[in-house]
Each structure stands twice: as C-alpha cells, then as structure tokens.
Amino acid sequence: MRNYLGIDLGTANTLVYSRGKGIILNEPSVIAIDQNTGKILQVGLEAKKMIGKTPSNIIATRPLKDGVIADYDVALAMLKYFISQSVGGFNIFKPVVVIGIPTEATEVERNALKEAALDAGAHKAFLIEEAMATAIGAGLNVEEPSGNMVVDIGGGTTEIAIISLGNIVLSKSIRVAGDEIDENIIEYVKNEHNILIGEKTAEKIKMEIGNTFENEENDSLTIDIIGLDVLTGLPKNIPLSGSEIRKAIKKPVSRILENIKLAIESTPPELLSDVVSKGIFLGGGGAMLKGMKELIEKETHIRVVIADEPLTCVARGAGLVIDKIEIIENLSKNR
C-alpha cells in the first residue's frame, strides 16, 4: 500500500514516477507565493504562466538552480505539494522516494535535498546520480562490464558520464544547460536588436527555432516575437531566423561539446570501444534542441542515440531503482 516514487526534482521540471503506474506528475518546478501572507498561490504549470506577470506582492519563482536547491523553504513547499499530489489524500503510509541529483552536487546540497524529501513527507529518501538514472531510464544495462556513455542536458546542468558494472567510472557535471541557452538568447536579442524579452519568450524561441547545426532546414526556421524596444520604450515586433539563434547560443553549446570531448578523452580505451559501438545516449530536454545529435556526432565521430522520451528519463530511471531498494531493505532486515 506504500507508494514508491522516483522523482526528478529538476531545475526546470519536476516529474514523478510511481511504481506500477508510470509517470504520474510532470510539472514545471515553479511556485507562486504571496509575499505578504506567505500563502502558496499556484504550483507547477499555473505558476509558470505567472512568471514575469505578477504584481509586486506575488513572486513566481524557481527554487532550484543548477540542479540543486537554491531556496530551501520554497523548494520544500513545492516538493510537499508534488509528493502529496502523487500520493493522494487518503494514504496513511508515507512514500519511499528516490530522487535524482547532479553528480557534482556537494555534500551540503545532497543533505539539503534528502532533508527536504523527509520534511516533505517521505518515509525514506534515497538519492541517485542523475546520469545513472538517465542511463537506467534510457534502458541501458548498466550492470554489465561494458562502457555506456550518457549525456543529460537539463535546465540547469549537463551531466556527462561513463558507466560500467553499475558504477559511474567518470563523470562531468557542468552548470551550463537549457537556462544558460535561454539567457544567451535574451542577451543576443538585446544586443543585436535593442529588444528586451523575458525568459519565457527566450525559451519559446529556443524550442521553435533554436538549433546547433547548419543545414537548409535549420536555416529556414523563423519566428516573429514581440519585445520592448529599448530605444523607443514601445513594443516592437521583429522576425528572428534559425541561423541567428544558432549564433546566439554558440557559447553554451560549445561548452557542452567541449566537456563531452574531455570526457571521451579521459575514458579508458576498452570502455571507449564499447561506447563507440553502442553510441552516446542523449537525455534531458536539451536532447530535443534541433541539431544537437548531428553536432555531437560530427564533433566526436561517435553515433548519438536520443533516448526515448528524453524529458522523462531521470524520473523513470529513479523509479526503476526503487525495486532494488526494497530488495536491499529486505535483505538487511533478514540478517
């Protein structure tokens, strides 16, 4: 009767996987609070709609930054809400949860996440490296003595890892991912067009015409956006092209690529030959950025496989691990 939940408490999105049910919650990691009363007004999608549109007493905020908790109280309130939504109102048994965490999160950041999960109503809370969860969620056999390479491009962090025999052999976690790409779009539109846009518009531009690989299809992409003209102080409509946005996001994309190459260079040769034959597995929302697969393939000479449902990989991976946790718990009880 107890719920077993795999949670991807991401910088951009929170997903919950429930054993036997699959993904049962998928919401933006945003919470809107009335600062005068401390009352939570909205959580998730409805709160995200409020970003940049709230009166001064209300804040619509994202309590995680770079994959870790940036504001403990707000993150706790959000996690409490998501866990109670996932468990339902009538279950007296507290859930066991497994939550993804960036590989390079500090001890303090790890403890904060575990504590928040317990404070939010979990009976027991375990952490799993996001790269490992991505690999499991992508269906890779992480237990075999063979190298697997995963790259998870999320909102706050990009996780790069080589996994073999159930362990992370080497990993890199950089705080460059979707959010930084959005920030680069905001900067570009401001510098090149004298137009101010917000983070939601930047994300829309990225999703619709953002691309990292030069070809006819990507170059022909266009979007019309409305922003604030800094010269006149009035709204202005401008068209943006796919090739412009490719230029705008070149810096963060190059950083991601550089780190993928560094990880490849450091991989022991035997594991690298496994990676070459299986390909690099790409997960996270950034896997859907147009041309990312082609760019990595061109630069590394290794085939890239975009995981099925890249946005849900971490939650599904964390969820699948829960079965093993129960086995380990039972074994230790019988000793």
Ligand SMILES: Nc1ncnc2c1ncn2[C@@H]1O[C@H](COP(=O)(O)OP(=O)(O)OP(=O)(O)O)[C@@H](O)[C@H]1O
């Ligand atoms: N079609 C798309 N094209 C480009 N980027 C996308 C697309 N869909 C989602 N994204 C981006 O993916 C990111 C969110 O991915 P994901 O949900 O995997 O991250 P997260 O788990 O919340 O973050 P983190 O793992 O860093 O904590 C956002 O930056 C979002 O804008």
